[in-house]
Amino acid sequence: MSELQKNAIRVLNNNWKDSFSIPCANLYPFQWFWDSGLIAIGFAHFDMRKAEREVETLLDSQWGNGFIPHIIFHTESDSYFPGPDFHRSDLHPESSKKYKSTGMTQPPVTGFVLEELYRIGIDKKATLRFLETVIDKVYFNHEYFYKNRDPQNEGLVYIYHNWESGTDNSPIWDDIWDTMNPPEYTFERRDTTHVDATQRPSKREYDHYLYIIDIAKEHNYSDAKIAELSPFLVQDPLFNAMLIKSNESLIALYKLIGGNEGKVAQLQKWQDKSKATFNKKLYDEELGVYVHYDLRNEKPLRYISSSSFSPLYANIPSEDKAASLVKVMMEKFGNEHQYLCASFDPTSERFNPKKYWRGPVWVNLNWMLFNGLKQYGFDDIAERVKQDTIEILDKNGFYEYFDSRKDMHKDGKAGYGGNNFSWSAALLIDLLKR
Ligand code: DGY
Numbered sequence: 001m002s003e004l005q006k007n008a009i010r011v012l013n014n015n016w017k018d019s020f021s022i023p024c025a026n027l028y029p030f031q032w033f034w035d036s037g038l039i040a041i042g043f044a045h046f047d048m049r050k051a052e053r054e055v056e057t058l059l060d061s062q063w064g065n066g067f068i069p070h071i072i073f074h075t076e077s078d079s080y081f082p083g084p085d086f087h088r089s090d091l092h093p094e095s096s097k098k099y100k101s102t103g104m105t106q107p108p109v110t111g112f113v114l115e116e117l118y119r120i121g122i123d124k125k126a127t128l129r130f131l132e133t134v135i136d137k138v139y140f141n142h143e144y145f146y147k148n149r150d151p152q153n154e155g156l157v158y159i160y161h162n163w164e165s166g167t168d169n170s171p172i173w174d175d176i177w178d179t180m181n182p183p184e185y186t187f188e189r190r191d192t193t194h195v196d197a198t199q200r201p202s203k204r205e206y207d208h209y210l211y212i213i214d215i216a217k218e219h220n221y222s223d224a225k226i227a228e229l230s231p232f233l234v235q236d237p238l239f240n241a242m243l244i245k246s247n248e249s250l251i252a253l254y255k256l257i258g259g260n261e262g263k264v265a266q267l268q269k270w271q272d273k274s275k276a277t278f279n280k281k282l283y284d285e286e287l288g289v290y291v292h293y294d295l296r297n298e299k300p301l302r303y304i305s306s307s308s309f310s311p312l313y314a315n316i317p318s319e320d321k322a323a324s325l326v327k328v329m330m331e332k333f334g335n336e337h338q339y340l341c342a343s344f345d346p347t348s349e350r351f352n353p354k355k356y357w358r359g360p361v362w363v364n365l366n367w368m369l370f371n372g373l374k375q376y377g378f379d380d381i382a383e384r385v386k387q388d389t390i391e392i393l394d395k396n397g398f399y400e401y402f403d404s405r406k407d408m409h410k411d412g413k414a415g416y417g418g419n420n421f422s423w424s425a426a427l428l429i430d431l432l433k434r
Contacts, residue, residue: 004394005432011398011425012042016050020057020074024400024418026194028372029077031058033070033106034166034242035423037113038364042426044120045433050118052130055110059137061101064094066144068110070163081190082210092221103213103221103227104161107239108145111246115253120430139250139263145243145272148223151295155273156240156281158295160230165239165307167343167357169201171350172292172303173232176426180231183210199416233296237282238307240274240287245314247271277425278316288324290316304328304345306365312372322376330381331362333404339388340381341369342404353403354416360401363389368425369433386431398424 017020021032021039028035036058043051043216061072073084084100092103114131121127149157159165162173186206191200201209212232215223219225227233251267254260282290284300289308292301309325311317317325333342344359352358366389373382392402399415408414 002432004390005429008398008425008428009046010423011420012039012429014420015422016356017041017074017168019053020072020424021054023423024421026079026168027191027400027418031072033068033072034060034109034364037109038367038423039426041120041402041427042423044117045429048117048121048123048127055113055134059112059134060286061096061345062137062141063096065105065148067094067104067138067148068141069096069110070104070106071102073100073119077362078330079190079194081187082131082213086210088217089215091217095221097243102163103216104164105159106164106346107166107242108141108246109242110141112242114138114248114401115249116430118256128256131253135250135253135257138246142243142247142250142267144268149227151227154264154281155261155270155275155277156235156293158227159239160216160226160232160234162232164393165234165236167305167307169205169355170305170307170357171344171348171352172301172305174350175301176232176294176296177205177208180208180211182207185210186218193286195417196359200356206245212311229278230298233294234301235244235282235293235295236292236307237292238310239276240278240282240312241307241314241316242275243277244271244311244316244351247274248315275316278311279318279321281395282311283321288328290325291388295394303348304332306343306369310339310365310372312376313368314372315375317376319376322378326373326376326378326381334381336382336406337406339406339409340385341366343401346404353405353408356401356417357398359404361388361404361417362401363393363424363427367431370431386434389431391408393424393428398428400424 022029023032023035030145036054040051055388062068089095089101089103118127128140145157150283162168247267251264254264284291289304290311309329310353332345332347334340339361342359343357343362366385370382370385395409396415398421399419400417401422403414
């Protein structure tokens with residue numbers, strides 16, 4: 001086993017907290033939804049029981065309406081803001097009585113994570129037995145999304161907060177901040193005591209983040225009220241691609257398990273409608289990629305980001321559209337001076353290669369792109385994404401995100417944000433086996 005792989009295993013074991021993992025110490029000291037799912041993929045390669053526990057604990061936080069929160073506050077910690085006292089999940093009548101959490105969610109990765117556990121598992125029968133015990137909770141979560149997050153009944157679900165997107169401070173959200181004028185909050189940031197402030201969102205951006213939560217809290221996190229009133233209401237291609245990929249995985253797994261014809265038929269219905277609207281509404285012919293749609297202001301947000309390419313992973317584009325995505329990706333993001341794949345268009349004036357989701361390379365998006373490119377037969381480019389990912393981790397360590405400019409990597413200091421970051425380690429372990 002290589003040193004890199006041993007180090008990755010060490011990172012995961014250090015971030016394991018008995019029944020779940022933290023993304024990294026200090027900066028993110030609780031369980032996060034999409035982190036948790038992606039972390040389970042790494043554990044599955046060397047400790048299937050931990051992978052299963054990770055998923056079980058995440059699903060245990062599910063609310064009475066099927067919702068799964070983005071952060072589950074299992075423990076006390078004053079190294080993070082905003083904590084449970086700000087989020088107040090107890091305001092929602094169906095929130096978990098067992099765990100404090102946020103009142104927002106994150107990209108629904110759980111369905112495809114279950115299928116990954118099955119792919120990786122050596123004892124397939126045992127893994128399938130485990131999947132049978134949890135799969136209905138994931139189905140219930142999808143039902144929550146389609147029932148509560150699709151006000152125009154289009155097959156596309158909305159997110160109401162940038163933290164739901166996972167791509168927290170993408171330059172795409174700047175357009176939405178321009179429509180808002182939140183109050184100036186007084187609060188103590190904790191993230192910037194752990195990480196260089198130039199790599200994190202600004203104070204003014206945080207005012208917007210907190211204000212959207214306050215509006216939701218005023219209405220006890222009612223989905224209907226949020227759909228009516230939230231200044232942030234977006235159909236996000238990454239988020240919807242994750243849901244569609246997870247639908248596909250649930251269908252495959254229910255078929256393996258047998259029975260459940262009603263659920264398979266319902267999933268297929270959601271799937272067909274979602275894919276059709278996704279291609280019609282989110283594909284921008286002129287840009288040749290998928291873009292976000294601002295549902296509050298009824299207009300597309302015409303920017304190219306790594307999320308624009310993520311539908312490859314969910315088998316959404318036709319062959320022609322896939323070819324267009326890859327062309328744009330290679331022209332704008334993939335010249336010889338750049339590692340694949342920057343999180344935002346490197347040719348845009350909003351690009352910032354050091355700042356959180358405004359430009360750096362992220363391992364989770366690279367992992368999805370690797371899989372998506374393979375599915376469409378772009379094997380050489382998939383291989384480049386894989387090798388780029390291994391190289392940046394090898395040079396810099398298991399950081400949260402990385403500079404996309406190759407010449408910044410000479411002294412091994414091009415890793416930014418949190419260090420010893422779980423999903424960077426977890427997905428490296430998976431990529432090394434592929
Ligand atoms: C943060 O605090 O930046 C988190 O990513 C929110 O999910």
